[in-house]
Amino acid sequence: MTDELWQQLRRDAEQVIQQEPLLASYVYACILNHDSLASALSFILANKLSDDVMPVVTVRELFDSAFESSPEIIEFAVCDIKAVYDRDAAICSYLPVILYLKGFQSIQVHRLAHYLWKSSRQELALFIQSRNSEVFSVDIHPGCMMGRGIMFDHATGIVIGETSVIEDNVSILQQVTLGGTGNEQGDRHPKIKSGVLISAGAKVLGSIIVGEGAKVGAGSVVLNDVDPHTTVVGVPARLVGKPHSDRPAETMEQNVFDDES
Numbered sequence: 001m002t003d004e005l006w007q008q009l010r011r012d013a014e015q016v017i018q019q020e021p022l023l024a025s026y027v028y029a030c031i032l033n034h035d036s037l038a039s040a041l042s043f044i045l046a047n048k049l050s051d052d053v054m055p056v057v058t059v060r061e062l063f064d065s066a067f068e069s070s071p072e073i074i075e076f077a078v079c080d081i082k083a084v085y086d087r088d089a090a091i092c093s094y095l096p097v098i099l100y101l102k103g104f105q106s107i108q109v110h111r112l113a114h115y116l117w118k119s120s121r122q123e124l125a126l127f128i129q130s131r132n133s134e135v136f137s138v139d140i141h142p143g144c145m146m147g148r149g150i151m152f153d154h155a156t157g158i159v160i161g162e163t164s165v166i167e168d169n170v171s172i173l174q175q176v177t178l179g180g181t182g183n184e185q186g187d188r189h190p191k192i193k194s195g196v197l198i199s200a201g202a203k204v205l206g207s208i209i210v211g212e213g214a215k216v217g218a219g220s221v222v223l224n225d226v227d228p229h230t231t232v233v234g235v236p237a238r239l240v241g242k243p244h245s246d247r248p249a250e251t252m253e254q255n256v257f258d259d260e261s
Contacts, residue, residue, distance in 0.1 A: 002078050005094060006037045012095035030099060038067040038074050044098065045108055049131045062128075066115045073111050079148035079168075080107055087151050087171060087252050103152030106138035110146065117142035147194070151249070154200075161189035163207070171249035173200040173218075181206045181223075193228070195247035199254055215248040 013031040017024045034040040042063035050056035067074055084097045084104055091097060097104050109132045116125035125142035133139040138152065140160040147168035152158055154174035160166075163186070164178045176198050180188040190204045193211050199218040204210060210226045217233030217240075226232050231241050231248075245251045 002037055002074060005078050005081060006040075009037070009040070009094050009098065012093045016095060027099075031095070037077070038064070040098065041074070041077060041108060042067065045105060045112075048105060048135055049109060049128070051131065054127070054131075062116075062124075063112055066112050070115055073108075073115065076111065076148040077108055080104055080150055083149040083151045083169065083171075087250060088153065089252075101155075102136040102138070103155035106132055106136040106140070106155055106158075107146070107150055107152060109136070110138075110140045110142070110144070113140070113142035114144065114146070144189075153252070163187045164189040165191045167192060167194040167196075167212075169194050169247060169249050170196050170198075171252060172198045173202075175201040177203045177205070179203065179205050190222075195249050197243075197248035197252065213243065213246045213248065215243045215253075218254065 009031055013027045016027055030044050031040050034043065042060045045063055046056045046060035050059050081094055081097050081104065084101060085091055085094055109128060113125045113128040113132065116128065122142070129140065129142050137156045138158045141162035143162040144160050144164045144166070146166045147170070149169040150166060151171045153171060157175040158172060160178045161180055170192055178190045178192065187207050189207060191209045192198070193209065195213040196210050196215070198204065198216045201219040202216045202222065204216065204222040206223060208222065208225050210216065210222065211228030211230070213229040214226045215231040216222055216226065216237065217231065219235070220233050220237040221235045222232060222237040229242055229246060230239055231243055232238060233240050244253060
């Protein structure tokens with residue numbers, strides 16, 4: 001699957017160069033000068049994250065080392081690219097996902113931070129988290145565990161706490177918080193099950209579970225467990241019905257009242 005997507009990215013890149021020559025040098029630098037998705041990703045992300053403290057060469061070495069030690073990071077990235085392509089109506093090819101979409105890019109940066117966190121390099125992981133927040137306006141603690149097929153739509157203002165868990169095939173929109181309810185220690189953040197859609201501005205707080213295939217309406221404040229395949233909305237959030245689909249994360253349907261109970 002990785003090789004197939006990489007070849008499609010190269011074909012997309014060639015087409016863009018034909019259509020918009022002004023982007024030729026940029027597309028060559030990001031895609032066509034590389035022999036793999038891993039190489040392209042490390043180049044793109046390192047150039048985004050580098051600063052006066054951490055030069056681009058050093059950041060790229062961190063990505064390359066993580067990709068080599070944990071090849072599943074690239075496998076997850078492929079699933080993330082496909083998730084955006086399938087769910088975002090504004091995306092017509094794979095190329096813009098990897099080049100321009102900060103939601104996708106911030107997730108891949110988090111995967112590096114989480115790798116460093118699990119490798120007992122916590123200080124460096126926190127530095128990468130800080131750069132992720134500064135560059136992409138997405139603040140994810142390195143301890144957060146995240147599955148594959150994740151989509152951050154628009155992404156700006158997303159905040160995710162240390163003990164959060166996000167399972168596979170979840171979609172999260174801008175200004176969402178997965179946070180705690182105070183300064184308590186230990187397991188204190190939400191667990192988001194597969195297929196969940198969390199709409200813009202929602203706040204999910206505490207060590208609670210949002211069940212598989214559930215949908216959280218825009219602007220909601222969720223303080224209690226959400227049952228699988230239900231829709232909640234409001235402040236505080238209350239049950240209003242069930243999503244049309246078993247996996248609302250994939251349909252991205254924002255209307256929360258069509259199936260009101």
